Amino acid sequence: MKNKELIYDDWPQKLFNLMHDEHQLILLDSELQEIYNAIVVTFYDAETFDQVEPNQVMGQGEGMYPELHNERVKWIAIKGYGNDWAMYYHLASHTYDHVKQEGQKAFTENVVRHLVPCSDEVWAKYRA
Numbered sequence: 382m383k384n385k386e387l388i389y390d391d392w393p394q395k396l397f398n399l400m401h402d403e404h405q406l407i408l409l410d411s412e413l414q415e416i417y418n419a420i421v422v423t424f425y426d427a428e429t430f431d432q433v434e435p436n437q438v439m440g441q442g443e444g445m446y447p448e449l450h451n452e453r454v455k456w457i458a459i460k461g462y463g464n465d466w467a468m469y470y471h472l473a474s475h476t477y478d479h480v481k482q483e484g485q486k487a488f489t490e491n492v493v494r495h496l497v498p499c500s501d502e503v504w505a506k507y508r509a
Contacts, residue, residue: 425499430506435462438495443473448492453455455480456487458497465508469495 399503423429425439433439439458457480460466469484486508487493494504498509 397447398445423498425502426465427502430460430499430503432452433460435460438477439466440468441477446492446496448489449487456496457484458493462464463508465506466503467508468497473506495504 388477415475423435423440424486441455443453443455445452446456447497449456449470450472454470454473455473455475455477456468457477458468468481468487470487471480471484473501475483488509490504490507493507
């Protein structure tokens with residue numbers, strides 16, 4: 382395991398104890414430490430991406446992302462049927478299923494890659 386440091390400025394407090402294994406980053410949010418929850422974020426390289434089935438969720442979450450909307454949103458990243466993928470978002474009051482079906486596609490690379498960490502090869506498969 383290698384230690385890495387990432388700072389997610391949209392989180393309430395800095396993340397700590399970031400550990401990296403071959404395909405997953407385990408992020409422990411200091412606010413969630415109280416209830417001992419771990420947030421698992423997969424780093425998608427070509428091998429990991431190829432293991433994802435079409436229409437499978439690659440990641441989802443909720444938060445304030447001014448680059449996407451001026452209100453709290455839910456987002457969901459889905460692998461497509463054409464060996465591609467996309468991320469959609471909608472107001473946080475909606476369900477993830479609704480976001481998947483009716484959400485707006487995110488086009489800002491730095492936001493998408495912040496939420497769904499991936500290699501340049503996987504980013505090239507993003508459906509713009």
